[in-house]
Amino acid sequence: MGQKRGRDAKAQALQSKKRQKNTKSNPGSDDSSWDGIVGIDDLNWKEVALPDRLEDAGGFFGLEEIDGVDIVRQGSGEVRFKVRKQRSPLNALGQVLTHELGKQAKAGKPKKSIVKTPSVEDTADNGDEWSGFSDEETKKTTPPVDQAQVKEDKKSKKKEKKEPKEPKKEAKKKETKPAQDPSFKTGLSFAALDEAAEDDGMDVSAWDTLGLSPEVSTSLSRLKFTAPTSVQKACIPAILDGHDVVGKASTGSGKTLAFGIPIIEYYLEKKGKKTDEGEKDKSSPMALILSPTRELAHQLAKHIGELNANAPDTDARIALLTGGLSIQKQQRQLAGADIVIGTPGRVWEILSTGQGLIRKMKHIQFLVVDEADRLLSEGHFKEVEEILGALDRQENGDIPDIDEDATAEPESDARQTLVFSATFHRDLQQKLAGKGRWTGGDLMDKKESMEYLLKKLNFREEKPKFIDVNPVQQMAEGLKEGIVECPAMEKDLYLYSILLYHPKHRTLVFTNSISAVRRLTQLLQNLQLPALALHSSMAQKARLRSVERFSSPSSNPSSILVATDVAARGLDIKGIDCVIHYHAPRTADTYVHRSGRTARAGAIGKSIIICAPEEVVGVARLAAKVHAQKSNDAGPTKKLPLESLEIDRRVVSRVRPRMTLAKRITDSTLAKEKISAEDNWLRTAADDLGVEYDSDEFDESQGKGRGRGGGRHQREKQASGITKNEMAGLRAELKQHLAQRINIGVSERYLTAGRIDIEALLRGEGNDSFLGHLDPLNF
Numbered sequence: 001m002g003q004k005r006g007r008d009a010k011a012q013a014l015q016s017k018k019r020q021k022n023t024k025s026n027p028g029s030d031d032s033s034w035d036g037i038v039g040i041d042d043l044n045w046k047e048v049a050l051p052d053r054l055e056d057a058g059g060f061f062g063l064e065e066i067d068g069v070d071i072v073r074q075g076s077g078e079v080r081f082k083v084r085k086q087r088s089p090l091n092a093l094g095q096v097l098t099h100e101l102g103k104q105a106k107a108g109k110p111k112k113s114i115v116k117t118p119s120v121e122d123t124a125d126n127g128d129e130w131s132g133f134s135d136e137e138t139k140k141t142t143p144p145v146d147q148a149q150v151k152e153d154k155k156s157k158k159k160e161k162k163e164p165k166e167p168k169k170e171a172k173k174k175e176t177k178p179a180q181d182p183s184f185k186t187g188l189s190f191a192a193l194d195e196a197a198e199d200d201g202m203d204v205s206a207w208d209t210l211g212l213s214p215e216v217s218t219s220l221s222r223l224k225f226t227a228p229t230s231v232q233k234a235c236i237p238a239i240l241d242g243h244d245v246v247g248k249a250s251t252g253s254g255k256t257l258a259f260g261i262p263i264i265e266y267y268l269e270k271k272g273k274k275t276d277e278g279e280k281d282k283s284s285p286m287a288l289i290l291s292p293t294r295e296l297a298h299q300l301a302k303h304i305g306e307l308n309a310n311a312p313d314t315d316a317r318i319a320l321l322t323g324g325l326s327i328q329k330q331q332r333q334l335a336g337a338d339i340v341i342g343t344p345g346r347v348w349e350i351l352s353t354g355q356g357l358i359r360k361m362k363h364i365q366f367l368v369v370d371e372a373d374r375l376l377s378e379g380h381f382k383e384v385e386e387i388l389g390a391l392d393r394q395e396n397g398d399i400p401d402i403d404e405d406a407t408a409e410p411e412s413d414a415r416q417t418l419v420f421s422a423t424f425h426r427d428l429q430q431k432l433a434g435k436g437r438w439t440g441g442d443l444m445d446k447k448e449s450m451e452y453l454l455k456k457l458n459f460r461e462e463k464p465k466f467i468d469v470n471p472v473q474q475m476a477e478g479l480k481e482g483i484v485e486c487p488a489m490e491k492d493l494y495l496y497s498i499l500l501y502h503p504k505h506r507t508l509v510f511t512n513s514i515s516a517v518r519r520l521t522q523l524l525q526n527l528q529l530p531a532l533a534l535h536s537s538m539a540q541k542a543r544l545r546s547v548e549r550f551s552s553p554s555s556n557p558s559s560i561l562v563a564t565d566v567a568a569r570g571l572d573i574k575g576i577d578c579v580i581h582y583h584a585p586r587t588a589d590t591y592v593h594r595s596g597r598t599a600r601a602g603a604i605g606k607s608i609i610i611c612a613p614e615e616v617v618g619v620a621r622l623a624a625k626v627h628a629q630k631s632n633d634a635g636p637t638k639k640l641p642l643e644s645l646e647i648d649r650r651v652v653s654r655v656r657p658r659m660t661l662a663k664r665i666t667d668s669t670l671a672k673e674k675i676s677a678e679d680n681w682l683r684t685a686a687d688d689l690g691v692e693y694d695s696d697e698f699d700e701s702q703g704k705g706r707g708r709g710g711g712r713h714q715r716e717k718q719a720s721g722i723t724k725n726e727m728a729g730l731r732a733e734l735k736q737h738l739a740q741r742i743n744i745g746v747s748e749r750y751l752t753a754g755r756i757d758i759e760a761l762l763r764g765e766g767n768d769s770f771l772g773h774l775d776p777l778n779f
């Protein structure tokens with residue numbers, strides 16, 4: 001690692017600024033830094049006009065309303081209000097009013113129509129009352145405003161401002177406003193009026209020690225994140241204090257917000273200094289977040305976007321740069337973004353198109369490397385290296401930015417680097433923790449080495465803060481791990497049986513190849529199970545559609561996603577109950593990440609490896625590696641937490657006939673698709689060459705059917721030979737099988753003995769595939 005770059009003073013300054021942010025001023029004070037936060041009684045509530053003839057108005061009499069304020073939930077759970085700076089281009093009037101309000105806020109004299117006029121008892125100052133908004137102007141339900149009228153109103157408002165006078169409405173309102181019970185807590189009184197606030201808001205006092213802004217606290221309250229997770233508690237203060245952080249915490253433990261919250265805090269702080277919209281438009285991105293997969297990038301954008309959207313008066317612009325979507329659109333987005341999230345390939349593709357984007361990116365305050373061990377490993381190495389190189393390049397090699405102020409100093413020096421993952425290779429972990437020694441020397445010789453890339457990360461501190469939240473436990477607390485042993489050729493049968501054992505479970509099935517994903521998805525669909533596919537050869541839209549369908553709360557609760565390891569990292573899909581490894585994971589880290597798609601955020605979940613006898617030793621070794629620390633701590637006799645699960649053989653034999661049929665149909669369909677694709681390609685090639693094409697002759701000449709792969713080719717040919725009628729026959733037969741419940745030695749006596757809840761079966765509850773008592777997997 002290079003020498004310390006002496007930026008700690010900056011970090012300290014940043015910290016103190018951040019802390020100051022939380023010291024809010026009083027609405028009535030003359031403090032020029034008044035931030036618009038007021039209590040319920042400081043607001044100028046307007047009585048809601050009710051029609052003269054309203055039958056059954058019930059509790060609506062005396063109802064009051066206010067516009068132009070946001071609800072801000074303080075750490076203690078108390079509700080306060082923030083006078084909103086009007087951003088929407090509703091009408092010209094709105095902007096004038098915003099401007100006026102802004103001026104008053106700056107002057108520290110919040111005394112206009114949104115904010116209540118201090119009562120005679122409260123204050124002796126300020127006779128220059130400005131009546132501000134009228135009911136019609138501020139109501140969201142107001143019909144479109146007549147522009148002539150708007151101008152007229154503006155004039156009269158200016159006049160009013162010049163000649164302040166006691167507003168009649170105000171006096172009237174005071175008369176009609178019901179007396180407030182002094183024991184009534186401000187926050188609660190609002191909650192009683194605002195149903196949404198009552199439903200959505202949660203007590204977030206557990207976050208208080210982290211010193212977050214009211215905006216972020218409100219957002220956390222709305223998102224119902226009542227307390228920080230361990231990784232958030234440990235990392236957020238360190239990041240707010242300006243440190244580089246390497247965070248390691250188990251899957252699903254909330255790492256995204258551990259870096260997302262400080263980024264939004266920084267945005268709010270920066271925004272506080274920029275009031276001018278034009279200035280904002282010219283600004284450059286403040287954070288770049290790199291993710292190894294497109295799906296994860298989309299999810300990060302969604303997660304951080306939700307934090308942003310739920311924070312009052314917070315409108316950070318997020319650009320999502322992933323492959324498969326329009327480059328031009330993403331280029332434009334990047335140019336105006338505050339936070340850039342993307343996969344290294346696409347980020348580099350866009351940055352390297354020029355247009356001064358690299359220069360803009362040099363100003364980032366945060367570089368986040370999520371799933372770092374994956375991103376810093378082979379595959380992504382090249383692009384990450386290019387991006388890092390470009391961000392720190394000092395020479396004028398990049399394309400000049402014509403929009404940019406040429407005198408502006410690149411701020412790359414101020415950049416904080418945040419590196420997160422649930423797993424780190426031992427070597428990488430040691431280096432990141434500052435334990436490995438930097439050997440220095442000729443970097444070009446080490447271009448492919450981790451050391452080289454870490455140097456490129458260019459941490460601001462000599463040693464980043466290494467925060468390992470759970471060094472002992474790699475897997476999530478609520479995860480149960482099991483193994484099902486079966487003959488190598490019967491994995492399909494066992495997979496199907498496991499799925500039947502878990503009828504209303506949302507399940508993610510992992511395979512090691514794209515072709516297996518294609519085959520299994522079709523096979524399960526033919527068995528009438530709601531299976532979806534996800535792999536990297538799918539078109540981006542189809543990938544997103546699969547994830548969306550699988551994760552939608554309204555989707556079938558038994559949904560199955562069959563995926564390659566493209567889904568192993570970071571995907572946060574609510575309610576995945578079970579992860580099945582159809583193919584054993586190739587590495588211990590992959591096992592951790594795949595299994596981490598369930599049992600997230602404190603939930604429970606199951607991970608089951610389907611394993612052929614010859615794979616058992618390898619799988620046991622892999623599990624031992626993952627749990628090494630745990631077993632060492634508990635002594636050598638500690639059993640691995642991988643439970644051996646027994647599938648009832650009767651179940652397997654009962655489902656075998658339907659599986660045989662479904663496999664024939666699937667194999668035939670896939671073989672036909674493949675042969676037709678190959679045939680089309682060859683026919684086109686032959687046409688181009690002007691020769692005759694005969695597939696049999698061609699196969700013969702290629703020696704297909706002989707030698708290596710010949711058996712497979714023969715099988716494919718055979719499978720594709722099934723006629724339409726035969727196929728229809730197979731489908732009909734399969735349908736019949738699927739219509740029958742799997743009868744596990746159930747006699748009528750058994751039925752009447754009450755071991756089956758017939759009514760529940762008729763209601764469609766429980767496992768409707770089985771008839772008879774089925775021992776659960778006890779798992």
Ligand SMILES: Nc1ncnc2c1ncn2[C@@H]1O[C@H](COP(=O)(O)OP(=O)(O)OP(=O)(O)O)[C@@H](O)[C@H]1O
Pocket residue numbers: 224225226227228229232249250251252253254255256257421422569570571572596597600601
């Ligand atoms: N403080 C919190 N309280 C409750 N839920 C939270 C909190 N913070 C985050 N979550 C939720 O926890 C889930 C997992 O979060 P996240 O995706 O950030 O995990 P992760 O640690 O990055 O996992 P992985 O290592 O698999 O990428 C998300 O659904 C998120 O909404």
